[in-house]
Amino acid sequence: MTSTTETVDTVHDLTGTYKYGFVTDIEMDVLPVGLSEETVRFISARKKEPDWLLDWRLKALALWKNMEEPTWGKVSYPAIDYQGLSYYAAPKSKTDGPKSLDEVDPDLLDAYEKLGIPLKEQEILAGVVAVDAVFDSVSVATTYKAKLEEKGVIFCSFSEAVQRVPELIKTYLGSVVPQGDNYFACLNSAVFSDGSFVYVPKGVRCPMELSTYFRINAQNTGQFERTLIIVEEGGYVSYLEGCTAPQRDENQLHAAVVELIALGDAEIKYSTVQNWYPGDAEGKGGIYNFVTKRGVCRGKRSKISWTQVETGSAVTWKYPSCILQGDDSVGEFYSVAITNNAQQADTGTKMIHIGKNTRSTIVSKGIAAGRSDNTYRGLVRVLPGAEGARNYSQCDSLLIGDRCGAHTVPYIESRMPIATIEHEATTARISDDQLFLCRQRGLKPEEAVALIVNGFCKEVLQNLPMEFAVEAQKLVGISLEGSVG
């Protein structure tokens, strides 16, 4: 906890508007720009992948070439030149990758330190959080592996998993998000560089929160992370994902794919704090964040819970979803999405009820300030046979100022007349009276906004693991700086 508090303080002291804006000078191994079969072959070879995986990537590339970029989101951005991006960048490893933190490039550690995620400090927190730190595309430091492996939990980079447990990868890769699912997921399938892999065996409760900090560093390098989490019967894992990016002028594309598989009685809790560079006040720069996250509750009584705090990126396009296949399975989506200045977010969830007595809960809090646009887009689909399915959705919007927009777009498709679906939506504004009350009691305008917005988001933030919740609360304040006064 102390480390995360310090994290934010450190970060706060560092720079001007965007607190995480810096570029680390590390020798990079960058592929020239362009996307072709060769690119895919290069990446696959670099990672010494088996042939089947190369074929899988090539198939994705072929599919992608015939797909169109989606335009239905309430976001607009200049056309992305996919041939103008480089699809691979890795920190140069001297040997075969570091065995301990001491072997990690000091510049890299320094970069994390600036972000307020000092690995040294994480070590002190032993037993609380295991960090599989991803720098650009390749994992460079993994801690606490031993402790996890004692329990049979595998937590490693995706590339490592391909070598260690190829059968699991072969079985589950693309089983939740198929290659051709959507434009961005398909691109990811062709060129994904690395990511995280988690496997929790039958009946095992993962003894600690698993945490990965993603970070984008190389200029012009699209980020294509791939995460796969498999929890066997009766297992449990809580996974935290957090990310920041250095400041730069060029827009950066990020198209990640996350697949979760929960078997019978298994539970996966997936928490995200997303704080990539949002661009400047005019909307210049910033990350394009097109993410596909989906989990399947494959077994009976399984549960998948998504909690996200989205404060960064210039454009966010993201719908963490649950396929509730097993009877009595449960899906949850708790979201805070904050947009300020010229940011655009189109985010929400899909709950697909297939099994009997499946239940889903959606709580979405959208906060819009500046000239930003904030859209909740959610789908609740109840398929035939999903007897006793229930959904409860609550979508609240909070507006700060009068130049921003908040939109709620709920789609409900029920093939089961007896399903119970409740949807509530509210829109509120921070009132001058609330602001004055806070200031009269001694708070600065930005502190007042942070306090009021944190109150508004409370239901969601309290779902985050403790150490994350503290950081997220502060982030809420930081991301809304300059929105009043």
Next chain:
Amino acid sequence: MSKGLIVTDLRVSVEGKEILKGVSLVVEPGKVHAIMGPNGSGKSTLAHVISGRPGYTVTGGSVMFDGVDVLELEPEDRAALGIFLAFQYPVEIPGVTNTTFLKTALNAQRKARGEKELDPMGFLKVLREKAKALHLPDDMLKRPLNVGFSGGEKKRNEMLQMAVLTPKLAILDETDSGLDIDALRIVAEGVNAQRSPERSFLVITHYQRLLDYIVPDVVHVLAYGRIAETGGPDLARQLEKTGYADYTGSAA
């Protein structure tokens, strides 16, 4: 440098309409001044301008507190200086508990004054004691600020905030309105307990009854944007009988 509150010939307009037309008043440290006056005469306006609520245009005069020109300060800086306003209509802040709100406020003020933040446990202890003195049950400390509070509870909660923030100047804008007889006594006791040689009060009220409990040093009548009369506690009793008929808009 003069201590206390000194308002000199204060003129204030709202949307082009002059509300305060030259108000002067001096509240010395340790004194309790009551302000009475008809509806719409500008009592809340005066309270708001002293505490810095946006939306008012000061067209003339000055407000000094402990030698500082407060009209130059942001509202939060006035709060750190020790100016507190108990609102006539307290607003709700959903999701923010009473405790969190007060802790954040107190720490913000302490930080602005260059003092150390309070340790959370010590703060809780103080908060509970003060809540108890105001007969506010513990569970109200955990509830979101003013959300679902009854009218009387909101007013007592304003007094809790005052007790915790220990201001040097407390302005009570009709804190007695909406209180039942017992609550009125509790609130008055709370105020009396806070009376000290360093602390001044500006008590805005419509009712003599409050002033039976909180005996003021000075009573002002604010009518039509001016201090129409100033006297001792007797003035309040007299007003109870005569009303404000004697004060007209044409008074010089």
